[in-house]
Amino acid sequence: MKAMTQPVPLLDVADLTVEFTTRRGVVRAVEHVDVRVGKGETVGIVGESGSGKSVTSYAVMRILDRAGRIVEGAVHFTGLDVRAASEEEMRDLRGREMSMIFQNPRAALNPIRKVGRQIEDVLEQHSQVGSFALTEKAIELLDQVRIARPRERYHAYPFELSGGMCQRVVIALALACRPQLLIADEPTTGLDVTTQKTVMELIVELTRERGMSTILITHDLGLAATYCDRVVVMEKGRVVETAPSREIFTAPSHPYTRKLMRATPRPGVSLRDLLPEGDVGPRPATPQTRSAPSPLVGGGSSLLQETRPPTLTPTPSPSPHGGGERTESAARLRGNGRAPLLVVEKLVKEYPRKRLGGRFAQKFARNPAPEPETFRAVDGISFTLARGESVGLVGESGCGKSTTSTMIMRLIDKSDGVIMFDGEDIGAIPANAFAKLPLRRRIQMVFQDPTDSLNPRFTAARAIADPILRLGDAKRREAVRARCETLAAQVGLPLHLLDRFPHQLSGGQKARVGIARAIALNPDLVVLDEPTAALDVSVQAVVLNLLQELKESLGMSYLFVSHDLNVVRLLCDRVLVMRAGRIVEQGPTAQILTSPQAQYTRDLLAAVPHPTFA
Amino acid sequence: MRMVPTRHSGARAKPASPESMTTGRGYGFRPSPLSRLGRNDATERKGLTALSHERSASEFAHNTGFAAALRHARYILSENAVTGFAFALFLLIVLAAVVGPYLVPYDPLASDTAAALKPPSAAHWFGTDQLGRDIFSRVVVATRLDFLIAVTSVALVFLMGGLAGVAAGFFGGWTDRVVGRIADTIMAFPLFVLAMGIVAALGNTVENVVLATAIVNFPLYARVARAEANVRREAGFDLAARLCGNGEMRILLAQILPNIMPIMVVQMSLTMGYAILNAAGLSFIGLGVRPPTAEWGIMVAEGAAFMVSGEWWIAFFPGAALMVAVFCFNLLGDGLRDIVDPQRRT
Numbered sequence: 001m002k003a004m005t006q007p008v009p010l011l012d013v014a015d016l017t018v019e020f021t022t023r024r025g026v027v028r029a030v031e032h033v034d035v036r037v038g039k040g041e042t043v044g045i046v047g048e049s050g051s052g053k054s055v056t057s058y059a060v061m062r063i064l065d066r067a068g069r070i071v072e073g074a075v076h077f078t079g080l081d082v083r084a085a086s087e088e089e090m091r092d093l094r095g096r097e098m099s100m101i102f103q104n105p106r107a108a109l110n111p112i113r114k115v116g117r118q119i120e121d122v123l124e125q126h127s128q129v130g131s132f133a134l135t136e137k138a139i140e141l142l143d144q145v146r147i148a149r150p151r152e153r154y155h156a157y158p159f160e161l162s163g164g165m166c167q168r169v170v171i172a173l174a175l176a177c178r179p180q181l182l183i184a185d186e187p188t189t190g191l192d193v194t195t196q197k198t199v200m201e202l203i204v205e206l207t208r209e210r211g212m213s214t215i216l217i218t219h220d221l222g223l224a225a226t227y228c229d230r231v232v233v234m235e236k237g238r239v240v241e242t243a244p245s246r247e248i249f250t251a252p253s254h255p256y257t258r259k260l261m262r263a264t265p266r267p268g269v270s271l272r273d274l275l276p277e278g279d280v281g282p283r284p285a286t287p288q289t290r291s292a293p294s295p296l297v298g299g300g301s302s303l304l305q306e307t308r309p310p311t312l313t314p315t316p317s318p319s320p321h322g323g324g325e326r327t328e329s330a331a332r333l334r335g336n337g338r339a340p341l342l343v344v345e346k347l348v349k350e351y352p353r354k355r356l357g358g359r360f361a362q363k364f365a366r367n368p369a370p371e372p373e374t375f376r377a378v379d380g381i382s383f384t385l386a387r388g389e390s391v392g393l394v395g396e397s398g399c400g401k402s403t404t405s406t407m408i409m410r411l412i413d414k415s416d417g418v419i420m421f422d423g424e425d426i427g428a429i430p431a432n433a434f435a436k437l438p439l440r441r442r443i444q445m446v447f448q449d450p451t452d453s454l455n456p457r458f459t460a461a462r463a464i465a466d467p468i469l470r471l472g473d474a475k476r477r478e479a480v481r482a483r484c485e486t487l488a489a490q491v492g493l494p495l496h497l498l499d500r501f502p503h504q505l506s507g508g509q510k511a512r513v514g515i516a517r518a519i520a521l522n523p524d525l526v527v528l529d530e531p532t533a534a535l536d537v538s539v540q541a542v543v544l545n546l547l548q549e550l551k552e553s554l555g556m557s558y559l560f561v562s563h564d565l566n567v568v569r570l571l572c573d574r575v576l577v578m579r580a581g582r583i584v585e586q587g588p589t590a591q592i593l594t595s596p597q598a599q600y601t602r603d604l605l606a607a608v609p610h611p612t613f614a
Numbered sequence: 615m616r617m618v619p620t621r622h623s624g625a626r627a628k629p630a631s632p633e634s635m636t637t638g639r640g641y642g643f644r645p646s647p648l649s650r651l652g653r654n655d656a657t658e659r660k661g662l663t664a665l666s667h668e669r670s671a672s673e674f675a676h677n678t679g680f681a682a683a684l685r686h687a688r689y690i691l692s693e694n695a696v697t698g699f700a701f702a703l704f705l706l707i708v709l710a711a712v713v714g715p716y717l718v719p720y721d722p723l724a725s726d727t728a729a730a731l732k733p734p735s736a737a738h739w740f741g742t743d744q745l746g747r748d749i750f751s752r753v754v755v756a757t758r759l760d761f762l763i764a765v766t767s768v769a770l771v772f773l774m775g776g777l778a779g780v781a782a783g784f785f786g787g788w789t790d791r792v793v794g795r796i797a798d799t800i801m802a803f804p805l806f807v808l809a810m811g812i813v814a815a816l817g818n819t820v821e822n823v824v825l826a827t828a829i830v831n832f833p834l835y836a837r838v839a840r841a842e843a844n845v846r847r848e849a850g851f852d853l854a855a856r857l858c859g860n861g862e863m864r865i866l867l868a869q870i871l872p873n874i875m876p877i878m879v880v881q882m883s884l885t886m887g888y889a890i891l892n893a894a895g896l897s898f899i900g901l902g903v904r905p906p907t908a909e910w911g912i913m914v915a916e917g918a919a920f921m922v923s924g925e926w927w928i929a930f931f932p933g934a935a936l937m938v939a940v941f942c943f944n945l946l947g948d949g950l951r952d953i954v955d956p957q958r959r960t
Contacts, residue, residue, distance in 0.1 A: 406853075409857065411857070435856055435859055435860065440857070444857055445853075445854075445857055447853070448850070449850055452849055453849075454854070455855070455873065456873060466854075466855065466860070467857070467858035470858050470859035470860055471858065471859040514854075518857075
C-alpha cells in the first residue's frame with residue numbers, strides 16, 4: 001500500500017455518513033465522521049445512547065443491519081478500501097485483522113459449546129494453527145487472559161463462568177488470531193466496577209504487548225480518559241471533539257463535552273453540579289407545584305409543604321392501622337426518642353443451593369446425594385433507617401442487596417430476622433398477603449429498568465393510576481386523572497405525554513413515570529433499586545436531582561440500592577457496604593468515602609475509573 | 615447504555631457461534647443499531663431539562679390511536695403484498711358468510727332432477743350435483759357454517775387453552791403440572807382420531823364438532839400461552855403491579871394477558887385454517903354436520919363418488935373453497951405475525 005500521508009494510520013475513517021432506512025424515512029445515524037487510529041494507539045469513542053458511536057464501528061467492520069448503508073465517505077483499513085471490498089475479503093478480515101468485543105459477553109458466547117471449543121472454532125476458521133495444536137493453543141489463550149486453571153476451564157460452558165470470566169473468554173476469542181485492530185463496544189457495561197477494572201487493564205495490557213490498536217466505545221468519559229490515548233466525543237451522529245484524553249479531561253473545548261463531564265458523578269461535586277451550567281431550576285413545573293399547590297392535589301397538598309427530616313411528625317397516614325395496633329416492641333423502639341422508620345435486625349434469606357454440576361455421574365453416584373445445602377443470599381444484616389433519611393446500600397452484583405430490598409418491599413419472604421416498619425413487624429406478614437394491606441401504600445419502589453417496569457400495554461397515565469386505583473382513595477375517573485396530572489407535574493413529565501405508551505417515551509421520561517407511580521400514594525419509604533443504571537449520564541443527573549427534590553418536598557425516606565458509590569454519595573446521608581450477604585461497613589457517607597475502614601470498600605473506591613492527570 | 619433485557623431476549627440469546635461473532639453477520643446478539651437510534655434518543659440526549667413539548671407534540675401526534683394503527687397496517691401491507699392479498703381474501707370469506715345466503719342465485723337445498731349432474735355453465739357456474747342442486751349456491755352458503763364452526767371453536771380453545779396456559783405459566787407449580795399433563799394426554803392421540811372419538815362419544819352434532827376441534831387444539835394454545843406468560847412472570851412491571859396492590863388474579867388478567875394477546879391472535883389465525891379443515895374432515899367421514907346441509911366437507915364426500923365417472927366439479931369446487939379458506943387463514947397468520955413482531959417494526 002502506498003502512503004498518502006505520513007504516517008499511514010491503521011484505520012482511516014473519513015467523512016463517513018451512514019443512513020438507515022426506516023418507515024419514517026431515512027435516518028442519518030452517523031454524519032461526516034472522521035476517526036483515525038494509528039498503529040498501537042488506543043482511541044475512545046464516547047457518547048450517549050444514539051450518538052452513533054456503535055454504528056460507526058459497525059460500519060468499519062461492515063456489519064451494519066440490512067437497513068443501514070454507508071452513503072458517503074471512506075473507510076480505509078491498512079490501505080484497503082472497506083467500502084469496496086468484497087464480502088469474502090471482509091469475512092477474511094473480520095476476526096483475523098480486526099475483531100470486536102461485545103457488550104454482553106454471555107450473549108456473545110454460544111451457550112451450548114465449551115468455551116475452549118469456541119476458541120478453537122475461531123482459530124480453525126482462519127486456519128491459524130494445525131488441528132493437532134488447536135487445543136494447546138486454545139488453552140494458551142485462556143491462560144493469556146488470566147483465567148485460572150485454563151486446562152479445566154477449557155471444558156467449561158459459558159453458564160458456568162461469571163460475567164467477568166465470560167468477558168475474558170470473549171477477549172480471548174477476539175485476540176485469538178492476533179488482529180491488528182480491536183473494537184471493544186462497551187466491554188464492561190454489565191460488569192461490576194472491580195471486574196471492570198481488571199477487564200480493562202487486561203485489554204490494555206494485552207493490546208499494548210502485541211502492538212495492537214484499540215477502539216474503545218463507551219458512554220463513560222472517565223473510563224475512556226483513563227485507558228485511551230485519544231478520545232473522540234460524538235453527539236447526534238457527529239464528532240464534536242477529538243483530543244488527547246488529558247486535554248479532553250482537563251480542558252474540554254466543546255460545550256457537549258463539558259456537559260458530559262459535568263454530568264458524570266465524581267468525587268467532590270454536589271448533585272446540583274451535575275446539571276448543565278446556568279440550569280438552576282431543573283424543571284419548570286417544580287416552583288409552580290411547590291409555591292402554589294394546585295387545587296387538584298387531592299389531600300397531598302399538606303405533604304407538599306411538609307419539611308424534611310428533623311421533624312419527627314409521622315406522616316399523616318389515612319390507613320386504619322393507627323394507634324391500637326402499635327405493639328410493645330414499637331413502644332420500645334419509640335422509647336429511644338427517635339423512632340426509626342425502618343429497623344432491620346439479623347435479616348436472613350436462604351435459598352436451597354442447587355446441586356453443583358448436576359452431571360449424570362452425580363445422579364448415579366453410589367452414595368445418596370447429601371441434603372441440598374442452603375445458600376445464604378442475605379446473611380444476618382441489621383440496620384436502621386430514620387424518617388427522612390437516605391441510606392445507600394452498595395455492593396457488587398450477587399452481594400444480596402437486591403434480595404434485601406425485595407424483602408423489605410415484602411415481595412419475597414424472609415428466612416429469619418425482623419423487619420420493623422414504623423413499629424410494625426412487617427416481616428411477619430407473608431408477601432402474598434401484603435399486597436392488599438393498607439401498609440402496602442407506605443412502602444414503594446422505583447425499579448432499575450424503567451422500560452421493563454412499565455407494562456408495554458399501559459399508557460403512562462394508566463401506569464401512574466394503577467396504585468391509586470388499587471390502594472388510593474380517589475376512585476372517580478376525574479379524580480384519578482387529576483391526581484395523575486399533579487404527579488406528572490411533580491416529576492416534571494409534560495402532561496401531554498400521559499397518554500403515550502412506554503415505547504413512545506424516552507428513557508428519562510419512562511424513569512419519571514416510574515417515579516410518579518412510586519410516589520403516587522405518598523409513601524413513607526421508597527426503595528430505589530439502581531434507578532439510573534439504565535440511563536445516560538446527563539439523564540441520570542436530572543433524575544437524581546429530581547429524586548432529591550421530591551424527597552425534600554414530600555419528606556420521604558430513601559433506601560438507595562446501587563453498585564455505584566459515586567452516585568450513592570450524591571443522594572445519601574449514610575452508606576451500607578454489602579458483600580456476600582453481610583454488611584462490611586456502614587457509616588456517614590462522607591466518612592465512608594474519605595476514610596473507608598474495610599479493605600473491600602477501599603477496593604470498590606479504587607476501582608472507579610478516574611484519570612490520574614486531572 | 616446498559617443492555618436492557620427486552621421481552622424478546624429470545625432472539626438475543628440465540629446461540630451465536632464464535633464464527634458468526636467474529637465474522638459479523640450474526641444476528642441477535644448485538645443490539646440492532648436501530649435500537650440505538652430509535653425515537654427515544656433525541657429527547658434523552660437533550661436531557662430531561664429540555665423536554666421539548668413542541669417536538670413531541672408534533673412528532674407523536676400521528677403515533678397514537680386509530681390513525682397509527684392504520685398507518686402501521688398500510689406499511690405492512692405495502693411491504694408484503696401477500697398479506698394484503700390474504701386480508702382481501704379474508705374479507706371476501708367474511709362477506710360470503712354474512713350476506714352470501716341472501717345473494718346466491720338458487721336455493722342451496724332445492725333439488726331439480728332435470729338439471730342433475732350438469733357441468734359448469736353460465737346458468738350454473740360451478741355445475742350441479744346428482745340432485746340438480748346448484749353447487750355455486752351451496753359452496754357460498756356453506757361458508758357461513760364452516761366459518762362459524764371455525765370461529766367458535768377457536769374462541770372456545772382460546773378461552774380454555776389460552777387461559778389455562780397463562781395460569782400455568784404465571785402460577786407455576788401445581789397449576790402448571792396439571793395443565794401440562796392435560797396437554798400431554800391430548801397430544802398422545804392422533805388428533806383427528808381423537809376428534810372423531812369425541813364426536814362419536816358425545817353425539818353427532820355441530821356443537822360437538824366445535825368442542826372436539828377446540829379440545830384437539832388445546833395443547834397448542836396452552837403451550838404458547840404458558841411460555842409467553844412464564845417469560846413475563848418476573849418482568850419488572852409485574853413486580854410494580856404487585857407493589858400497587860394488585861392481587862395475583864388481577865395481575866394475570868390485567869397485566870399479563872394483554873401482553874400476550876398479539877401472539878394469541880396470530881395463533882388463532884393459524885389454527886382457524888386447521889379448525890375448518892378438521893370440521894370438514896369430520897363431516898366428510900359422516901360425523902357432525904349431516905346432509906342435506908350445505909357444508910364443504912359433506913359436499914366433497916358426496917362428490918367423491920362421481921370423480922371416477924368424470925363429474926369432477928361436484929367435489930372440486932367445495933374442495934377448492936376449503937383450500938382457499940385454509941390458505942387464506944395461514945397467510946393471514948403469517949402476516950399478523952409480521953405485524954405484531956416488534957423486531958420487524960423498523
